[in-house]
Amino acid sequence: MPHPVAVPSGILDFIHQGERFFVAGHKEPDGDCVGSQLALCGALRRLGKQAFPCSAGPFKRPEVLPYRDRFITACAIEKKRRRERGAVRALVLDCSSLGRAGDIADALAGLPIAVIDHHAVGQRGNDPPENVYLDPAAPATAFMVLDVIAALGLAPTREEAEFLLLGLCADTGFFRHSSSGSAETFEYAARLIRAGASPKEVYRLMHGGKSLGSRYLLGRQLGKTRSRFRGRLLITTEDYEDTQRFGLDGRDSDSLYQLLQGVEGVEAVVVIRQETAETCAVGFRSREAVDVAAVAAKFGGGGHKNAAGASIAGTIETVYPAIVEAFAPIFQQPPAVP
Ligand SMILES: [Mn+2]
The missing domain is CATH 3.10.310.30 (Diaminopimelate Epimerase; Chain A, domain 1)
Structure with a gap:
């Protein structure tokens, strides 16, 4: 599989054709999940779409705690779905199906779904394959989301870059797991730092605040x-x-x-x-x-x-x-x- 895997055109169509998106991740979210969800929501809003990050929680890790209040829960998803009919879609990030999304999975059931994930193993659902963007060689889902944002014709804002750098640092153990074949990881990191993200701030977020x-x-x-x-x-x-x-x-x-x-x-x-x-x-x-x-x-x-x-x-x-x-x-x- 060539790496990085190009963003499938089906994913871009899925985004262009929707108006409102629930952007979901797995339960017990980590920095990559939260960072990828929030960055993608930012980019979707810049395209004039409504985007709601949603999570079953719990938010346990210190690096994700500050963002807990930005996420909506199953109950709020159901309320929104009752009010807003029509072109509502779900993007599922950092897990290969809704199976790992916890109690928000039921609330999202029945919506058109697209998946962006870098996990190798996973139960594929019945989603149309063109709506699935998988790259098991990607070091983080954040890495893939940066490609999606670029493929949408956008450069990440400073805030989006901060979220994506959090994701990249979280899943690479602050680059401790990056081997000699990972030059791309650092190229992506450089793009995020150029857009205003700070490795020092990410480190503080990830390694400070312990009890x-x-x-x-x-x-x-x-x-x-x-x-x-x-x-x-x-x-x-x-x-x-x-x-x-x-x-x-x-x-x-x-x-x-x-x-x-x-x-x-x-x-x-x-x-x-x-x-x-x-x-x-x-x-x-x-x-x-x-x-x-x-x-x-x-x-x-x-x-x-x-x-x-x-x-x-x-x-x-x-x-x-x-x-x-x-x-x-x-x-x-x-x-x-x-
Ligand atoms: Mn991940």
Whole structure:
């Protein structure tokens, strides 16, 4: 697949032919989701269209919290749909179908839908393929939205550029995941910075504003980390009590992964969090060769090759050994030569 994938003309037609748009993203939005939604809404409004960013929330990450009030919920979508008949459409960003959009999916059901997303795995719905813009090689949905804005004949405003730089920085881990093949990522970043976005401000948004409790939680998670397969897998847990005490607001999983991925010899990192009494939320990260999306898929989850997640029924006591076992076929082989 050539990269970047050109914006399909079907997507541009979909935009030109609509008057009002709900611009949706996935639940528990991250910086890429929020940044892409708000930037695209800005561009749509400049084309004389009405655009409503909508989200099921919850807005947990500090970098998206300041924008929570700009989003409408399922209830407001339904109200608007009752009032405004006619050319209303939905653009779904950073998820490949409405399936990951949470409770706004029902409110948007039945509208003409177009999708802009960079996730590799995903259940495709029944949307006409010409309304789907997928580029699994794109580092962020924000990267693709910049292409859409340009294909609409616009240059991003300063505010749109700030939103898109947030998206690009969020999904690249502030460019830590950008390899030597990522010159384009920096070219896109340069365009956004030229349009007025500030990397320093984005960094402050992403890495400031953490609670002291989130630091205590990090300390506990680091202390509980165990090494398996001679250090190739690092696995840690967060029990229900810790989640209730420290982990409800401002959780800082990114820092935890970053610290653990810095350990010599590690190839994959897993965090098992007892989310409710009956389910664990499991996060997977890998550095290079290990495909954690495939491991997460064994448990009904998904994501990217190097970052994935799954929600697994059970307690830490049952989920932990199942996960170690799922990695066994990978780590019983010698390490791949990079
Ligand atoms: Mn994304």
